Amino acid sequence: MKKVVIIGAGFGGLTAAKKLAEEDFQITVIDKTNHHLFQPLLYQVATAALSPADIAIPIRSVFSDHKNVSVLLGEVKSIDKEKKKVFYNGSEIEFDYLIAAPGSKHSYFGQDKWEEYSPGLKTLNDALKIREQILLSLEAAEIEKNPVKRQKYLNFVIVGGGPTGVELAGAISEIVNKNLIPDFRNIDSSMTKVYLVEALPRILSSYSAKLSKRALDDLKNLEVEMILNEKVTDVNENGVRVGDRFIESKIILWAAGNQSSPLIQSLGTETDRIGRAIVKDDLSITEYENIFVIGDAAAIKNKKGEYLPAIAPVAIQQGKYVAKIISENLIGKPHGKFRYKDRGIMATIGKAKAVAEIKGFKLTGLIAWLAWSFVHVLFLINFRNKLRVMSEWIWHYLTNRPGIRLIVKYSGDPND
Numbered sequence: 001m002k003k004v005v006i007i008g009a010g011f012g013g014l015t016a017a018k019k020l021a022e023e024d025f026q027i028t029v030i031d032k033t034n035h036h037l038f039q040p041l042l043y044q045v046a047t048a049a050l051s052p053a054d055i056a057i058p059i060r061s062v063f064s065d066h067k068n069v070s071v072l073l074g075e076v077k078s079i080d081k082e083k084k085k086v087f088y089n090g091s092e093i094e095f096d097y098l099i100a101a102p103g104s105k106h107s108y109f110g111q112d113k114w115e116e117y118s119p120g121l122k123t124l125n126d127a128l129k130i131r132e133q134i135l136l137s138l139e140a141a142e143i144e145k146n147p148v149k150r151q152k153y154l155n156f157v158i159v160g161g162g163p164t165g166v167e168l169a170g171a172i173s174e175i176v177n178k179n180l181i182p183d184f185r186n187i188d189s190s191m192t193k194v195y196l197v198e199a200l201p202r203i204l205s206s207y208s209a210k211l212s213k214r215a216l217d218d219l220k221n222l223e224v225e226m227i228l229n230e231k232v233t234d235v236n237e238n239g240v241r242v243g244d245r246f247i248e249s250k251i252i253l254w255a256a257g258n259q260s261s262p263l264i265q266s267l268g269t270e271t272d273r274i275g276r277a278i279v280k281d282d283l284s285i286t287e288y289e290n291i292f293v294i295g296d297a298a299a300i301k302n303k304k305g306e307y308l309p310a311i312a313p314v315a316i317q318q319g320k321y322v323a324k325i326i327s328e329n330l331i332g333k334p335h336g337k338f339r340y341k342d343r344g345i346m347a348t349i350g351k352a353k354a355v356a357e358i359k360g361f362k363l364t365g366l367i368a369w370l371a372w373s374f375v376h377v378l379f380l381i382n383f384r385n386k387l388r389v390m391s392e393w394i395w396h397y398l399t400n401r402p403g404i405r406l407i408v409k410y411s412g413d414p415n416d
């Protein structure tokens with residue numbers, strides 16, 4: 001059997017592996033975590049609405065019935081294209097075909113030191129850290145007697161007005177003010193402040209102007225203060241500088257930029273400005289028809305000459321396409337180009353509020369939110385998760401009480 005190595009069991013890698021698992025290949029899936037993660041719902045873990053197990057599933061369990069699939073927990077450090085080898089955790093593994101789907105990481109635009117004070121949201125670890133920071137900040141505010149010092153625990157700053165920033169800003173405002181604060185005695189919702197900072201003149205810049213305006217209005221109704229057309233120029237332990245203003249804050253969340261996984265550098269192939277492999281129209285890299293890069297780590301343009309967005313449907317469709325090329329033995333033979341079928345984009349802003357563009361239709365409010373909820377539950381990977389997420393959402397919708405408010409790593413010092 002030919003050997004297929006797949007790096008990363010995110011949306012792209014897992015889709016390819018599931019398709020190829022049905023065929024006569026010896027497949028190895030390597031991931032640095034032991035779970036496939038449904039990133040679109042991470043912000044709900046970060047805001048205590050869902051628990052980690054609701055949105056993640058052990059990769060090993062997905063392939064328990066496929067004896068031709070091995071799952072390895074390890075971090076791939078480099079790839080040798082000539083010798084057809086992948087190096088991970090001091091070991092190596094050979095491949096006939098390689099699918100690299102390592103995703104992306106945050107970009108702090110050359111200011112990596114900001115990360116310490118402004119975490120991004122990519123992994124379960126990030127989400128749990130943010131959840132803990134939010135809960136600890138409220139606890140610190142409850143104890144602090146000095147109103148000036150207290151305010152920095154009640155200022156929440158989100159940097160980046162793309163879908164993740166918008167979702168975080170809406171959820172934090174709603175959950176902190178409506179759901180958490182009522183349980184405190186010394187602080188109230190008039191004291192909290194949520195800021196959304198965006199360097200461009202509008203939020204959700206990849207959406208139509210109408211939906212972007214609607215999202216802005218929805219956020220303003222949730223009392224999120226919008227800072228548009230302004231760049232963050234410093235982040236430190238006390239807060240964030242935006243233009244000539246300094247906002248004191250203990251909770252600064254980074255949702256502003258993305259760059260490809262550093263692993264792509266080791267491929268020694270051409271990359272774009274943010275480190276993604278520039279792939280050919282069949283997603284293979286120059287001169288190596290057996291090596292494919294898919295998902296967030298790949299740069300490929302659509303018919304209009306625009307780069308495809310870093311979203312789950314792109315990664316999923318690319319995973320399916322590459323699996324087909326490999327399983328039908330089309331390498332070296334004429335085969336169709338990868339074509340992305342755009343089925344729309346959507347972002348949620350809070351309870352019963354969302355915006356969506358689906359096949360030219362623009363949806364807002366409750367209808368968009370129902371569409372968003374349906375799609376997100378549908379794509380969760382197993383039935384148990386679908387059921388759990390639905391029941392959590394119904395409970396939350398009816399009671400306004402998010403259930404997951406535990407501080408599990410409490411250090412004793414909210415300033416830590």
Ligand SMILES: Cc1cc2nc3c(=O)[nH]c(=O)nc-3n(C[C@H](O)[C@H](O)[C@H](O)COP(=O)(O)OP(=O)(O)OC[C@H]3O[C@@H](n4cnc5c(N)ncnc54)[C@H](O)[C@@H]3O)c2cc1C
Nearest residue numbers: 008010011012031032039040076102103295296310311312
């Ligand atoms: C907070 C958030 C919200 C989002 N919301 C949406 C949304 O609403 N809708 C939407 O369509 N998209 C959304 N996205 C984007 C979407 O999740 C990504 O586009 C998608 O996950 C990309 O899939 P991928 O397979 O390329 O990478 P990923 O899904 O990121 O998977 C990469 C995998 O590779 C593993 N890995 C990385 N490096 C290595 C290595 N060196 N060795 C071994 N394993 C490695 C990682 O552990 C991970 O499991 C969101 C993303 C985030 C972070």
